[in-house]
Amino acid sequence: MRTTFAVIAGVGLLLTTVPMQAHHAFSAEFDISKQLKLQGTLTKWEMINPHSWFHIDVKTPDGKVEPWLIEGGSPNQLIRLGVTKKTLAVGVEFLVEGYQARDGTNKAVGRNFVFADGRSLFLGGSAPAAGATEGK
Amino acid sequence: MFHRFVAATALAGIVTALLLVAPTAAQTRKWTVPRTADGQPDLQGFWNNTTYITLERPKGVTTEFYTREEALQMMKRAADEEAEQTEPGTIADVHYDFTQFGLDKSQSPLALNLRTSLIVDPPDGKLPPLTDEGRRRAAARAEARKRMGALTDAVQNQSLMVRCILMDRNGPPMLAGAYNNNYQILQTAGTVMILVEMLHDPRIIPLGARPQLPQQVRQLEGSSRGRWEGDTLVIETANFTDKTAFQGSSENMRLTERFTRTSEDTITYRFTVDDPATWTRPWSAEVLWKKAIGPLFEHACHEGNRGLYNTLAGARAEEKRAAEKTPK
Amino acid sequence: MPGQLRPALVATIGLVTVLAVVSPAAGQARGYRAPRTADGKPNFNGVWQAITEAYWDVEAHAAAAGAVLELGASNAVPGGLGIIEGAIPYKPDALAKKKENYENRLTLDPEIKCYLPGVPRATYMPYPFQFIQTPTYIMMVHTYARAVRTIYMTDHKDAPADSWMGWSNGHWEGETLVVDTTGFLDTTWFDRAGNFHSDALHVVERFTATSPDHLLYEATIEDPNVFTRPWKISMPIYRRLEKNAQLMEFNCIPFVEDLIYGHLRK
Numbered sequence: 001m002r003t004t005f006a007v008i009a010g011v012g013l014l015l016t017t018v019p020m021q022a023h024h025a026f027s028a029e030f031d032i033s034k035q036l037k038l039q040g041t042l043t044k045w046e047m048i049n050p051h052s053w054f055h056i057d058v059k060t061p062d063g064k065v066e067p068w069l070i071e072g073g074s075p076n077q078l079i080r081l082g083v084t085k086k087t088l089a090v091g092v093e094f095l096v097e098g099y100q101a102r103d104g105t106n107k108a109v110g111r112n113f114v115f116a117d118g119r120s121l122f123l124g125g126s127a128p129a130a131g132a133t134e135g136k
Numbered sequence: 137m138f139h140r141f142v143a144a145t146a147l148a149g150i151v152t153a154l155l156l157v158a159p160t161a162a163q164t165r166k167w168t169v170p171r172t173a174d175g176q177p178d179l180q181g182f183w184n185n186t187t188y189i190t191l192e193r194p195k196g197v198t199t200e201f202y203t204r205e206e207a208l209q210m211m212k213r214a215a216d217e218e219a220e221q222t223e224p225g226t227i228a229d230v231h232y233d234f235t236q237f238g239l240d241k242s243q244s245p246l247a248l249n250l251r252t253s254l255i256v257d258p259p260d261g262k263l264p265p266l267t268d269e270g271r272r273r274a275a276a277r278a279e280a281r282k283r284m285g286a287l288t289d290a291v292q293n294q295s296l297m298v299r300c301i302l303m304d305r306n307g308p309p310m311l312a313g314a315y316n317n318n319y320q321i322l323q324t325a326g327t328v329m330i331l332v333e334m335l336h337d338p339r340i341i342p343l344g345a346r347p348q349l350p351q352q353v354r355q356l357e358g359s360s361r362g363r364w365e366g367d368t369l370v371i372e373t374a375n376f377t378d379k380t381a382f383q384g385s386s387e388n389m390r391l392t393e394r395f396t397r398t399s400e401d402t403i404t405y406r407f408t409v410d411d412p413a414t415w416t417r418p419w420s421a422e423v424l425w426k427k428a429i430g431p432l433f434e435h436a437c438h439e440g441n442r443g444l445y446n447t448l449a450g451a452r453a454e455e456k457r458a459a460e461k462t463p464k
Numbered sequence: 465m466p467g468q469l470r471p472a473l474v475a476t477i478g479l480v481t482v483l484a485v486v487s488p489a490a491g492q493a494r495g496y497r498a499p500r501t502a503d504g505k506p507n508f509n510g511v512w513q514a515i516t517e518a519y520w521d522v523e524a525h526a527a528a529a530g531a532v533l534e535l536g537a538s539n540a541v542p543g544g545l546g547i548i549e550g551a552i553p554y555k556p557d558a559l560a561k562k563k564e565n566y567e568n569r570l571t572l573d574p575e576i577k578c579y580l581p582g583v584p585r586a587t588y589m590p591y592p593f594q595f596i597q598t599p600t601y602i603m604m605v606h607t608y609a610r611a612v613r614t615i616y617m618t619d620h621k622d623a624p625a626d627s628w629m630g631w632s633n634g635h636w637e638g639e640t641l642v643v644d645t646t647g648f649l650d651t652t653w654f655d656r657a658g659n660f661h662s663d664a665l666h667v668v669e670r671f672t673a674t675s676p677d678h679l680l681y682e683a684t685i686e687d688p689n690v691f692t693r694p695w696k697i698s699m700p701i702y703r704r705l706e707k708n709a710q711l712m713e714f715n716c717i718p719f720v721e722d723l724i725y726g727h728l729r730k
Binding site: 025026027028029030032035046048049050051053071072073074075076077078079080081098099101102103104107109110111112113120121122123124 | 222226227229230233234235237238243244287288294298300315316318333429431432433434436437441442443444446447449450451453454
């Protein structure tokens with residue numbers, strides 16, 4: 001029994017089975033050396049699979065507007081929690097930390113999505129309950 | 137920081153619920169499975185087979201079951217790791233945060249399973265030895281994979297999962313992946329349908345003594361026939377191709393899946409793999425499916441598979457840039 | 465004589481009654497009563513298929529050459545009577561887009577890429593589909609691309625998000641299954657001729673059994689972005705009578721990968 005229990009401490013690491021293939025595919029699509037932080041307003045959230053896509057308008061320092069496409073997670077679990085296409089209003093502003101696409105275009109994977117006040121877009125921390133709308 | 141809080145809260149909720157319900161092997165109150173209008177045991181509804189348990193028993197673990205406390209500690213540790221912020225600049229960080237989309241395991245419905253492996257037979261919790269043919273085939277497949285080149289050289293070099301053709305949730309046998317491990321079971325008088333959320337994949341299993349497809353007709357998910365044995369749904373599947381190779385199996389693998397609803401919110405799913413061309417003996421595994429909430433929203437994977445396109449395009453773009461930089 | 469009908473009149477009334485039962489006019493309530501499921505509803509379970517040339521072009525059309533030279537007559541367009549009376553009532557801009565779709569159908573038709581077919585195209589694809597019918601959900605499972613439609617029979621909600629196959633709420637009206645579908649993406653076509661819609665598409669379908677082996681399928685299609693008014697389609701659907709009729713697996717993704725990604729090969 002004692003042997004078994006002691007080994008479990010190490011075994012815990014083996015048990016989080018997020019498949020390596022998934023990670024590998026992402027680092028093949030996005031460039032680990034191109035970390036970025038973007039602040040933009042939402043023009044459209046494509047709630048599609050296998051990964052959803054956020055269309056945002058980012059204001060550049062010289063006042064221009066650059067459209068960016070940010071990859072996020074499958075929306076299916078959020079839908080089960082009450083999120084709909086109406087949950088994020090067009091025009092809502094948020095920050096994205098992530099990595100830019102290897103093909104050099106205005107695409108990135110969104111490592112972290114937060115509103116200006118630090119709350120997560122959907123889940124995590126003191127985020128509003130899923131299903132609450134922002135700026136109805 | 138926030139994510140650890142969410143994961144810990146979610147897991148604490150699950151743990152509390154499990155401790156209160158105390159699902160032990162011996163039920164203190166006899167529960168009987170409800171019946172459909174056609175009189176069959178009712179397996180209908182939404183189910184989730186997420187698990188932290190690996191197929192094979194981990195090295196150094198010698199018992200068949202953890203104690204409750206060991207299992208809960210293990211799950212908590214795994215949940216904490218899932219929620220931990222990944223280190224910027226590492227491969228693990230080049231991904232969206234699962235927890236922000238509710239896709240981590242600790243935010244999934246989870247049946248408390250004290251097993252130390254999903255494999256229940258052989259009793260050591262490990263795959264049986266390979267036959268000579270199984271070993272040769274594994275070596276040949278590894279060789280073929282090497283000859284194919286890099287993953288990004290061609291779409292066919294990527295896995296069936298990345299190409300949205302087949303995922304572990306589909307199988308069969310149906311095993312959980314990282315997320316969206318949801319299923320909907322529907323029953324009519326003559327048919328059972330299992331809608332697998334991933335790939336929005338409809339398994340339609342005719343019940344009764346209907347012949348299998350002819351031997352020469354092979355399908356990625358094989359051909360399935362079902363029947364009831366008491367309160368257990370038994371599904372036999374054969375006619376696989378050589379493209380899926382479940383755990384290294386051959387196309388002549390025969391799979392038997394058994395579904396038994398063991399409580400209001402749990403189905404015990406047990407499957408047996410019989411493939412004498414690959415293993416010296418059949419082997420079986422057991423997974424607990426937990427009641428989940430619907431809906432299964434459409435998973436149009438191939439239609440939305442921009443990531444695959446971007447990955448291949450990105451590799452070609454980088455090669456082009458590298459070629460342009462190289463002096464002639 | 466008062467109080468008594470003349471024999472000829474009685475016979476005529478009798479004959480008219482018999483004819484009314486045997487040959488009901490199209491669009492009226494059927495005389496046929498389908499066998500029931502355990503919960504008392506018309507039983508549509510089974511494997512069915514539409515037999516119509518509508519999958520090429522829902523409007524009436526003559527035979528025409530196919531778009532691929534090497535496929536010759538095997539991919540030529542057969543003539544069809546159409547499933548709509550008259551023409552689809554496009555707005556002028558939309559009609560121009562339809563023509564552009566048709567000219568570029570080889571690159572634009574989502575069916576060619578094994579993309580989900582949408583509604584009502586899935587119903588008249590030239591392959592069998594299956595009804596799996598329970599009191600709370602009726603599933604339509606299609607051979608092509610293994611497309612699945614969930615018809616919610618209770619707890620009707622709005623679509624949480626848009627999808628290829630739409631969000632379907634269904635209810636029974638006597639012998640007829642009525643399915644109301646919204647929540648479409650604009651990515652599907654109605655046929656191989658480039659007839660299309662926007663994400664405002666709204667489809668109301670009626671399925672009615674007219675014999676043990678036939679359903680009458682009627683659908684009203686509405687899209688204020690594309691059409692000047694709603695329009696209707698109608699066709700019989702036939703039961704697949706082969707012993708052990710079933711859907712074969714049609715995972716068409718491997719068949720189209722070189723088409724979609726081939727130019728990205730190293």
